[in-house]
Amino acid sequence: MKEIKQFGLIGRNIDYSFSRNYFTDKFNSIEKLSNCEYINFDIKSIEEVNFIFDQKNLFGLNVTIPYKEDIIDYLDEVDNLAHEIGSVNTICFENKKKIGYNTDIIGFKKTLEINSLDNFDSVLILGSGGASKTVEYFCKKNNLSYKIVSRQNKNNYLSYNDINKGVLSNSVLIVNCTPVGTFPNINYSPDLPYNLVNDRSIFFDLVYNPAETLFIKKGKKIGCRTINGYQMLKFQADESWNLWEKSIK
Secondary structure: OOOOOEEEEEEOOOOOOHHHHHHHHHHHEEEEEEEEOEEEOOOOOOOHHHHHHHHOEEEEEOOOOOOHHHHHOOOOEEEEHOOOOOHOOEEEEEEOOEEOOHHHHHHHHHHHHOOOOOOEEEEEEEEEHHHHHHHHHHHHHOOOEEEEEEOOOOOEOOOOOHHOOOOOOOEEEEEEOOOOOOOOOOOOOOOOOOOHOOOOOOOEEEOOOOOOHHHHHHHHHHHOOEEOHHHHHHHHHHHHHHHOOOOOO
């Protein structure tokens, strides 16, 4: 009997997640790997991650909201890029070490590229968690003007009450990096002054379930171009697979 190689997703309230079905299909149909399984590790606090690391035959993990930053303290090493971004969404097990990587940045960059999303004046990042740090890093590396909106009153973040016509006067790429609007809470959207948004702006929701969030619907009603998080998710998942693959075969 073949030894089962375990992969999985660390997060909170992740029953909705795309990852388990995506990788299960990949193992079974594309890679023909009958000895691999992908599990959701749904934990209430980051301290529980040590129980996950005690699992036998772990070969790779993904990390999602709200642990992309907190997980760093539980790893043996962090890749230089992930360290610079300050967020980890992929873990590899190499020479008995837990090593963190960030593949979200590749997913975000490729999604902008294939959709020719480059015709905007500034970026408005909604949220200040791990996903937002990836978008912030992209903005810094590409010399893009950006502002971060958060409910946390620190680091010169804007509050939602601070968003005025001046912030939204040009063509703005508005990126929702919060979980607001994720299934099953589909009747919620970030607390933007949508009446101040002009139709030259772009709504990019990193949420992918549902495919059309209330945030996206509001953007369409204004006449803005919209995109959800599915493509970014797929790109980052494929890059995670690239990192794990060498330890599988």
